Structures are given as C-alpha cells and as structure tokens.
Amino acid sequence: MNPLDLGWLSGNKERVITCTKCGEKNSDTTLCCTKCKNKLQSSRKVVTVDDPSGRPLDTFEHKGVSADAWKTLMRMVEAWCYLLALAGVAAGCFYFEKWWPMYPAVGVLGLLIWLRRV
Ligand SMILES: [Zn+2]
Numbered sequence: 016m017n018p019l020d021l022g023w024l025s026g027n028k029e030r031v032i033t034c035t036k037c038g039e040k041n042s043d044t045t046l047c048c049t050k051c052k053n054k055l056q057s058s059r060k061v062v063t064v065d066d067p068s069g070r071p072l073d074t075f076e077h078k079g080v081s082a083d084a085w086k087t088l089m090r091m092v093e094a095w096c097y098l099l100a101l102a103g104v105a106a107g108c109f110y111f112e113k114w115w116p117m118y119p120a121v122g123v124l125g126l127l128i129w130l131r132r133v
Pocket residue numbers: 034035036037038039048049050051052053
C-alpha cells in the first residue's frame with residue numbers, strides 16, 4: 016500500500032454505488048445515476064435487506080420460538096386428555112355407584128404423567 020495514497024482519508028475517494036442498470040460508478044451521495052438516471056437509492060436498500068449478518072439469526076430465533084410453542088401446546092393437549100379420561104372414569108364410578116375403579120385409574124394416570132415428564 017502506498018503510504019502517500021491517503022486520499023480516502025480526506026474524502027477524495029468517496030464510497031461509490033455501481034448502477035444496477037448501466038454499471039456506471041456514482042458517488043454515494045447521488046440519488047440517480049449520472050449516466051442513465053436510474054434510481055440508486057432503491058438498489059442500496061436491497062443490499063441492506065440482504066445483509067447476511069442479521070437475517071440467519073432472525074430465522075433461527077423464529078424457529079426456536081415456534082418449536083417451543085408447539086411443545087407447550089402438545090403438553091397441554093396431553094394433560095387435557097388425562098383429565099378427560101379421569102373425568103370419564105369418575106363419571107362411570109358415579110353412575111354405577113362403585114368407587115373402587117377410581118384408585119387404579121388415578122394410579123395409572125399418575126404413572127403416565129410421571130413417565131411423560133421424565
Ligand atoms: Zn446507470
């Protein structure tokens with residue numbers, strides 16, 4: 016690197032935008048291409064959106080959240096199934112006025128819930 020070439024420090028060599036239409040190099044401050052009048056601002060915005068530093072993280076976070084929500088939903092559905100089964104056994108016991116089936120039902124359901132949590 017030429018130590019005398021410090022033009023980029025004083026602003027002689029400013030940032031350039033390459034025109035997407037004709038390939039002409041324009042100054043960063045120019046809004047339209049000096050050659051074909053193509054809008055340069057819009058092409059710069061596209062580059063910002065496609066910035067790879069922010070995008071993959073966004074996608075990853077989104078995936079993690081939705082997977083967690085799905086797990087929570089499945090667990091809730093499962094819990095409701097156990098409760099409904101228990102309610103069904105209780106209703107049957109009430110109908111037949113025999114309460115002994117409640118003990119194994121509660122035991123089996125308790126064992127199921129305990130196994131699912133492990
Ligand atoms: Zn152009």
